[in-house]
Amino acid sequence: MYQFSFQNPTRIEFGLDKEKNIGTYMSQFATKKVLIVYGSERIKQSGLFDEVVQNLRDNHIEFIECGGVKSNPTLSKVKQGVMLAKQFGADSVLSIGGGSCLDSAKAIAAGSLYDGDVWDFFTGKKVTQALNIFSIMTLAATGSEMNNGGVITNEETKQKYPIHGFSLFPKVSVINPKLQATVSRDYLVYSAADIIAHSIEGYFTATVQPELINLQVEANIKTVIRTTEILLQNPDDLDARGELAWAATLALNGLTYLGTSGYSYPNHMIEHAMSAICDVPHGAGLSVVMPAWMTWRKDHNPKQFTRFAKEIFGLNTADEGIAALKNWFDKIGTPTTLKQLNISGQVLDDVIDNATQNAIDWRMDKTYNRQTIADIFALAK
């Protein structure tokens, strides 16, 4: 096993009705003024917003709102949130939504204690402090609820880039499976693809990968496949909903990368270009990229790709495993071809250019260049 440092201080409050205590949890961190970050107005129609606000009031916590966060969250919204938080004198941010909301909230939390341009944190500046971050997750996918990162799209420069920093771990994240039961069928299957992507990046790219970590990653992937199939039949199965949510958290809270080394995130690097240029839902982009990337990559690490086929699908060869994953994506209804996303011609060229720049900015190994990225996309037509 390779050496590592690990600390994950986030407190998880998992279960029914936990969101009704959010103000109580926040008051344990001396919260007085909070900016609430959310997406659509659905959280108001459902009554969730009122329940949260009631508990904030019970705990004498003042709040203002920053709604309208979209999938593939934008820098302009983050800047709006930073301005609001500064004007209000917020000491905390509360995200009510999925990963897009929480990633925005994290960037706002960092930007609110910084005089310069918040985008600096996405281009090299270290995050050293942030407002306290809290979250109520209405979608399971990103793992943002228990990690110290986020991803934001700069609409002007067409860059979809990450931010990291120890102070970006949420203080408390609420995961109530019931709040996630109203997720659309599309976003359920995109989420499944996203969690599998988080799982396989390290699994297939690491040069050192302990067997214990392999087993943990496979446990997560098996859980995603099993619970997604249950939820497509019965969206209200809260046990399956809970397991899917927890697999999502475990896939990117650091644990499944411990003791590994030499890994990278090529599928994410490529997909971010699709989201940045075409505003494709992240999970939908990933389910297109993954089978193509796996086909392109399999001969670099044939043992691990064969293992994947056997452990996840009970099959014998790397090719069979990749085909089985693609078939499974087709079966659940998340895209597997560029055609399904209407990406071709000049748009595809722009995506390839964008991904090529990502490869440089993310310091990917030299195998990723304009030609090889085009080769990978050619396998996804």
Place this chain on the structure above:
Amino acid sequence: MYQFSFQNPTRIEFGLDKEKNIGTYMSQFATKKVLIVYGSERIKQSGLFDEVVQNLRDNHIEFIECGGVKSNPTLSKVKQGVMLAKQFGADSVLSIGGGSCLDSAKAIAAGSLYDGDVWDFFTGKKVTQALNIFSIMTLAATGSEMNNGGVITNEETKQKYPIHGFSLFPKVSVINPKLQATVSRDYLVYSAADIIAHSIEGYFTATVQPELINLQVEANIKTVIRTTEILLQNPDDLDARGELAWAATLALNGLTYLGTSGYSYPNHMIEHAMSAICDVPHGAGLSVVMPAWMTWRKDHNPKQFTRFAKEIFGLNTADEGIAALKNWFDKIGTPTTLKQLNISGQVLDDVIDNATQNAIDWRMDKTYNRQTIADIFALAK
């Protein structure tokens, strides 16, 4: 999945030479005066103690020593440590050793900020504060390095009881597989039994046990079996040593109990009586208790016992799985019968009495009484 709260703030520093930075890590918590808790003088002969002390000096941290902690650590030693820490004005404790040292250090850390008898914390008093706790693990087994508990034996009352509290999470724990490579063959196999025991308690007793948790527990058990067999052949295989150490941490840092409910620790409850009365090494006692308890228990949860047989050993029935575990314990050389531990006659009666009292004090379900505990021991003759 059942509802839960989870937070584990311990920082793990894993890898070669990490112990040489312990003073640097401690200074990040403003440490000025530390009580060093350890077992035998071997850490001085090996040079480990000097290396640690050098880094403490480099960081201007004063220290005093409390050596002589034994396996099945005692209340009298804890009381000595509390006295020393108070006299010295320690702000921290540093354990250099295995779980016995760290458990003692935790009790000392709690007792040093308390005017009453430290045993109060083992009989119901809540731990609300403690000195900062740091550890360098020279043995992988207890999981104490990343949890908030410990176990101490009161020699006078013959009670081996636990202490818990959020402030008992170590601030930083160092796991350097190389420091664990000199563990004796006996303690290697006892540790394997201990980790498996931590894994199966929840696995076999929980009334709610999510499939994802099953998979994680099985990943840990498979890792223990595989790495122990490697290490018996080659004690210096640091990859295997590291994986075993990390499996030990994961088996009792809370993760493999999340979303489960209704579990208990019957094997530990019974074994603690053996350690309390006969000073049996904890892991050696557990390898005797487990096959007996499993045989006694299997019909309560036949599906899970059959699953264990299949997943861990590729066998078909609960009985075959239990026999395979017992055979594996025999093969690696950890005891499986009371006879091997010389426990019989009046001593066995005393052990049964002690375990019966544990069942009451631990609020075990009513199936555990003097008769059933005797029945379980009868299966271990």
